[in-house]
Amino acid sequence: LGLHGVEGAARWLGAQEARWEQHGSRPLRPGDVFLSGRHRHLRRRHLPGFENGGRAATSQSGDAARLLGTWSPAPLLPSGAKLRGICEGEPGPQGPPADELRECLSIHIGQAGVQIGGACWELYCLEHGIQPDGVVPDGGQDPLAPAKTEPMGASFDSFFCETRAGKYVPRALFMDLEPTVIDEVRAGSYRSLFHSEQLVSGKEDAANNYARGRYSVGPEILDLAEHCSGLQGFLIFRSFGGGTGSGFTSLLLEQLSEEYSGKTKLEFSVYPAPRISTAVVEPYNSILTTHPTIDINRLISQAASSITASLRFEGILNVDLIEFQTNLVPYPRIHFPVTSFAPILSADSNHHKEPSVLDITAACFEPSHQLVRCDPRLGKYVACCLLYRGDVVPKEVNAAIAATKSRNSVQFVDWCPTGFKVGINDRPLREVPGGDLAEVQRAVCMLSNNTAVAEAWARLGHKFDLMFAKRAFLHWYIREGMEEGEFAEAREDLAVLEKDYEEMGRSL
Secondary structure, eight states: OOOOSHHHHHHHHTTOEEEOSOSSOEEOOTTEEEEESSTTOEEEEEOTTBOTTOEEEEOTTSSEEEEEOOBOSSOSSOTTOOOOSSSTTOOOTTOOOGGGOOEEEEEEEHHHHHHHHHHHHHHHHHHHTOOTTSOOGGGGOOTTOSSOOOOSOTTGGGTEEEOTTSOEEESEEEEESSSHHHHHHHHSTTGGGSOGGGEEEOSSOOTTOHHIIIIIITHHHHTTOOOOTTEEEEEEEEESSSHIIIIIHHHHHHHHHHHOTTSEEEEEEEOOOSSOOSOTTHHHHHHHHHOOOOOHHHHHHHHHHHHHHHHHSOOSBOOOHHHHHHHHOSSTTOOOOEEEEEOOOBTTOTTOOOOOHHHHHHHHTSGGGBSSOOOGGGSOEEEEEEEEEESOOHHHHHHHHHHHHTOTTOOBOTTOSOOEEEEEEOOOOOOOTTOSBOOOSEEEEEEEEEGGGHHHHHHHHHHHHHHHHTTTTHHHHHHTTOOHHHHHHHHHHHHHHHHHHHHHTSOO
């Protein structure tokens, strides 16, 4: 690659990669380091110590460049200093060992993803004692909080990073193809929590059209997606039914699979309800994206908080992101776990009885506590991940699981009789002031892989078939560059997925 000045630059940069848009090499200006998003968007960061004559040599693809140059005799950066950016204080060039990959990047896409993200980060800040401007008073202890909050530590850094000013910034990216919903975040009470580069919005709406979100507008802002050193995985929040949530997210997931094939990707997806729809073409969008009265957002944020608690807090039985994938996904295509949460108690219930570990565990196996409409009693469980929070001890959990296994309504596939992964974190749930959910001493969130989820696919497939038989609204998608064959291919893929789940439940 015609490297120049390798020895001097490597002293500080090591193998640090920087993104830029050129497909050749060019001299660096004095004191400049080039960092950018993918391919197009170029941002400049100042790094004292580089002198004239340094060069940046690109890889063959032109995607990534290593910065090379002559190091000055008297470096101006102190030992251990880091590149400046959104999160000042990122891990150094070598990155952490594989067993210490803790950083998780949350990506909130479309109206649903952005609104759920607002509820999630509001809750995370309450749990960690972070003020709306990112400042942590008294070393991480919130004096107004009824429950003790977690001090800053390694687990905390997986979701937040600290700036030189001492503020904590979420490791999150909010993306929408039109600005209305993200403007609410920019003007909301937590507007100072996020860096402006984390709030990305276009000027065009996807108009509830999968094709418009995927082919016409989405690629223009995909370049702004960023990565962390020591990245453990991605948490993706979106809706199946919207144009941005379906089309743009499908494009993003394909890109993430290419760029970060070894990283875990956990989706929090809003699935179409059986009788309520926000768009007539929702069945189209949902099937196309499947192919590649309380405040619902607050309830979803509590479930997301419980799932990520072991990543953000220390605990006696914590679960890493990769463990969800290892324990819940027996085969690559069978990767659609259903979320359940208990207890769900109204804040108006001032004198509610505090449910026991046995009570909340049993409730998670009831259809009324699932966040997807399907009856688990009509299918078989492949695996369950039970994530407890609050006043819970392993002995009570073991007793609750034993009682669950003895119930006839809870059946596991014959080839996976154990089927339980347990996580326990002693940090209790925090309720948002003025919220609709009651504060409880203990709670559980369950991620389960159940063959009954095929019921949801069948319901959606039926709606799709009714419209596709008449070719209703199809012209809007074709106008954006799709072909009719893509609809048939996606529908066929969904039918195969239904069969895959049905076969999973059969005895071998």
